[in-house]
C-alpha cells in the first residue's frame with residue numbers, strides 16, 4: 276500500500292484541494308484579475324463617452340445621462356419593478372424547462388422507443404425561435420404572466436433536453452454493466468447511474484438555457500407587457516427616452532451575469548459528479 | 553507493504569466473511585460468440601468446478617474479454633449455452649460478479665463505502681445490515697481507512713481493491729476478473745495477487761481470472777486455460793497447477809510450468825502476429 280500511495284494519483288486531489296481552499300496562492304491572481312476588470316470597465320466608459328459626444332444625445336445616451344436615467348427610474352420604483360418582473364418570469368420559465376427537460380432527456384437518451392417518438396418534434400421545434408411564437412402565445416395564454424413564462428419555458432426546454440440526451444447516451448458502458456451485474460434494475464440504473472453521469476451535461480444545458488431565457492425575455496415583453504425590462508426598453512423608445520433604453524439594456528446584461536454567477540454557486544455541491552464551474 | 557504484514561493476514565483466519573457463500577459450478581457448452589459476421593469465440597467447452605480458480609491466458613485480441621462478458625451475461629452467445637449450477641445464464645445476474653480492468657467501473661460520485669453498498673442497496677438490504685457488510689468487506693480488502701473518500705482520491709491499486717470489495721459484498725457465487733491488475737506496476741500487482749489469493753480462500757467463490765501475465769496465472773490458478781489466437785478463438789490447452797499455496801513463482805515447479813506455458817502461448821502469439829501480417833499483405 277505504501278507503494279500504491281506514492282503513485283501519482285493522490286497528487287491530483289491534493290492540488291484540487293489547494294485550488295479549492297487556498298486563497299493565499301491565488302491572492303495576487305485575483306488582485307490582478309480585479310485590477311484588469313476595473314481597467315476594462317473604465318476603458319469601456321471612456322469609449323462610450325466618446326461615441327456619445329460624437330453622435331449626440333438623440334442617438335446615444337452618455338454614461339452620465341444613463342446614470343441619471345437609472346437614478347430617476349430607481350427613485351420612482353420602475354427599475355426595481357422591471358427587474359423583479361423579468362427575473363420572476365425568467366426564473367419560473369427556466370426552472371420549468373430544466374425540471375421537464377432533464378427527465379425527458381434521460382428517458383430519450385436511454386429508451387429507444389421514447390427517443391424515436393419524440394425526436395422528430397425536438398428536431399423540428401428547436402429550430403423555431405421563440406419570437407415566432409410570441410403572437411400565438413398571447414392568443415393562447417393571454418397577455419398575463421403565463422404567455423411569457425411559456426415562452427421562456429419553450430426556449431429553455433429544448434436546450435436542456437438535447438444536452439441531457441448527449442449526457443445520457445455517453446454514460447460509460449463499463450459503469451452500466453457494473454451496475455447491472457450488481458443487481459440494479461433498468462429503472463434503478465437510470466436513476467443511480469445514468470442521471471449522475473449526465474449531471475455535468477444537464478448543468479451545461481441549464482446554463483445555456485439561462486442565456487436563451489435572457490434572449491427571449493425581451494421579445495416576450497416587447498409585444499405585450501406592462502412591466503419588465505423588455506417592456507421598459509420598448510416603452511422608453513416610444514417616449515424618446517434613449518437614456519432609459521440604455522438603462523434597460525445594461526441592467527439586462529448585468530442581471531444575466533448575476534444569474535449565471537448564482538447558478539454557478541448553486542451547482543457547486545454537484546462537484547463530485549464532475550461538474551466544472 | 554502493510555498489506556502483507558501479520559495484521560492483514562491475521563484477518564484471514566479471524567474473520568470469515570461470506571461464510572455462507574460457496575462457489576458455483578459453471579458449464580460452457582459449445583459457446584460461440586459473434587459480432588455480426590465476425591466470429592470472435594468459436595465453440596468453447598469448459599467445465600469449472602465450484603470454488604475453482606481458473607486463469608484464462610491468451611494472445612491479445614483473442615477473445616478473453618468477450619468470453620467472460622458472455623459468462624457475465626453482457627453478451628449473448630450466438631450458439632451454445634452457459635449454465636451456472638444447471639441454470640442457463642441469460643443476462644446479468646447477482647450470481648456472477650465482474651471486476652473490470654478499468655477502475656472507470658467504480659461510480660466516481662459515490663464514496664468507496666457507497667460503492668460497496670451499491671449492490672446490497674439495490675437489492676433492498678436494510679441500512680444497518682448494509683453498513684455491516686460494507687465494514688466487513690472494507691476491512692477484508694484493507695480499505696477501512698479510506699471508506700469515505702471518492703474513487704479518484706485513491707491510487708490505482710486501492711481502486712481495484714475497492715472494485716473487488718464491491719463485487720464480493722454482493723456475495724456472488726462466481727467472480728469474473730478481466731485483467732484487474734493489468735494497469736498496476738509490477739510490485740503493486742504482486743501484493744494484489746497475494747491479497748486476492750487470501751481473499752479467494754476466505755470467500756470460497758469460483759473465480760475466472762483473465763490475464764496476460766504467465767507468472768500471475770501460476771501464482772493464482774488451480775487450472776490455467778490457454779486460448780488460441782482469434783478469430784474463432786477456442787480453448788487450446790489446460791494446465792492443472794498443483795503447487796501448494798501461497799505460491800512462490802521462483803519455485804522449481806513454477807519455473808517448469810512457466811516454460812511450458814510460454815512456449816504454448818508463444819506459438820499462438822506468433823500465429824496472431826502472422827495472421828495480422830498476412831492480412832496486411834492481402835489488403
Ligand SMILES: Nc1ncnc2c1ncn2[C@@H]1O[C@H](COP(=O)(O)OP(=O)(O)OP(=O)(O)O)[C@@H](O)[C@H]1O
Pocket residue numbers: 587590592610611612613614615616617618619782
Ligand atoms: N463489441 C464488439 N464489436 C465487434 N468486435 C468486437 C467487439 N468486442 C470485441 N470484438 C472483437 O473480438 C475479438 C476479441 O476481443 P476481446 O476484447 O475479447 O479480446 P481480448 O482477448 O480480451 O484482448 P485483450 O487481451 O487485448 O484484452 C477482437 O478481434 C475484437 O476486435
Ligand SMILES: [Mg+2]
Pocket residue numbers: 616617618730
Ligand atoms: Mg480484454
